[in-house]
Structure formats: C-alpha cells, structure tokens
Amino acid sequence: STIHGMKINYNPTLYYNPTLWWALGFIFLFSMGGFTGIMLSNSSIDIILHDTYYVVAHFHYVLSMGAVFSIIAGFIHWYPLISGFTLNRFYLNIQFVSIFIGVNLTFFPQHFLGLRGMPRRYSDYPDSYLGWNIVSSIGSLISILRLSILIFIIWESMSRKRKIVNIFFLNSSLECFNSFPPLGHSYNEVPSI
Numbered sequence: 001s002t003i004h005g006m007k008i009n010y011n012p013t014l015y016y017n018p019t020l021w022w023a024l025g026f027i028f029l030f031s032m033g034g035f036t037g038i039m040l041s042n043s044s045i046d047i048i049l050h051d052t053y054y055v056v057a058h059f060h061y062v063l064s065m066g067a068v069f070s071i072i073a074g075f076i077h078w079y080p081l082i083s084g085f086t087l088n089r090f091y092l093n094i095q096f097v098s099i100f101i102g103v104n105l106t107f108f109p110q111h112f113l114g115l116r117g118m119p120r121r122y123s124d125y126p127d128s129y130l131g132w133n134i135v136s137s138i139g140s141l142i143s144i145l146r147l148s149i150l151i152f153i154i155w156e157s158m159s160r161k162r163k164i165v166n167i168f169f170l171n172s173s174l175e176c177f178n179s180f181p182p183l184g185h186s187y188n189e190v191p192s193i
Contacts, residue, residue, distance in 0.1 A: 018092035022073030025100050026066050033061030036111060051121070054114025057107045065103050072150070080164050085157045092153060098146040105139025 014020070036058040040046045049055060080086050109132040118129045125133065 018087070018089060018096060019073050019077040021093065021096045022069050022076060025096065026069035026073065029061050029069060029103070030066040033058055033063075033066065036061065049114055051119055052114035053110040053118045053120055056120050057110035057114060060107050060110075065107070079154075079157075083158070084164060085160075086162045086164055087153050087157045088162075091149065091156070095146055095149045095153065098149070099143055102139050102142030102146055106136050106143055107139070109133075109135045109139075 036054070040049060040055070040058060076087060076092060113129055113132045113136075116129065118125055
C-alpha cells in the first residue's frame with residue numbers, strides 16, 4: 001500500500017508464545033465476565049440474581065481470573081530478563097491449557113447455579129445443586145494442581161540453567177543491550193533513545 005506516494009511495507013507477524021496465550025486467555029475471560037455483566041445491568045434481573053452464584057461467577061471471570069492471567073503473562077514475559085534463564089515453552093503451553101480448562105470448569109457452572117437460585121456464602125446446599133458443584137470443585141482442583149506446575153517450570157529453568165539465546169520480544173528495546181540478568185547501576189545517566 002502507499003501513503004502520500006510512499007510505499008509502506010506492512011507485514012505484521014504474531015508470535016504464538018506462552019505470554020500471548022496468557023494475554024489472549026485474559027481477554028477471553030474478561031470478555032466473558034463482561035458479557036455476563038450485561039445481564040446484571042438490567043435492574044430487575046440484578047435484584048433476582050443478587051447474592052447468588054451468578055454474581056460470584058461474573059466477579060471471578062472479570063476481576064480474579066483476569067488479574068491472575070495478566071499477572072502470569074507478565075511474569076512469564078519478564079522472567080528471562082530478570083533471571084537470565086528461559087522457561088520451557090512446552091511445559092508453559094501445557095500449563096496454560098490445563099489452567100484455562102480448570103478455570104472455566106470452576107466458574108462457568110456457577111452461572112447455572114446462580115440462575116437456579118443457589119445463594120452465595122452458604123456452607124451447605126440442597127442436593128439439586130450437587131452436580132454443578134461437583135464440576136466446579138473438579139475445575140478448582142485442576143486449577144490449583146496445574147498452578148503448581150508453574151513452580152516446577154521455574155525450578156526446571158533454574159536447575160537446567162538454559163541461557164537466553166534469542167529474545168524476539170525485546171528486540172527493539174533498551175533492555176536488549178544489557179547482560180542477562182541486568183547488572184545494577186547499568187547506566188550513569190538516563191540514556192537517550
């Protein structure tokens with residue numbers, strides 16, 4: 001394409017790395033929570049669903065899982081620069097898929113429980129809610145167990161001591177010119193870019 005007679009070469013490349021998967025997972029979960037929030041914007045429906053598991057599911061989709069997914073994305077993205085070691089991509093992909101499934105198994109059934117009238121903050125519930133509660137509990141076990149994989153992945157990277165070879169995600173930034181991990185007081189003054 002051309003703009004004002006100048007030829008523009010626009011060839012965007014998207015690298016599907018674990019950081020991107022976590023960021024896309026955040027966008028999906030945040031959007032899902034936003035869509036369920038549309039239903040709560042109707043005041044008469046909000047009165048009916050107030051203090052039910054529907055609100056719990058909506059809240060956790062928007063804030064809790066959105067925050068957790070973005071924090072993990074940031075950690076995975078910056079861990080190589082901070083530590084000097086790379087994380088195993090295969091393990092990170094397995095961890096993302098399993099946590100994504102676990103999170104959705106945990107919170108999506110809670111929408112159905114809330115629509116059926118299950119109140120929140122109760123220690124016991126009628127047997128009619130048992131099926132979806134079992135699915136939600138299985139999802140939470142999957143999420144917790146798979147989150148422990150992240151600790152294993154970090155331990156594995158430190159024990160194998162895989163040095164950074166190529167950091168395509170920082171290729172144009174100032175951090176690329178430092179050692180990994182960067183030394184303290186790398187610059188005497190603020191560098192001009």
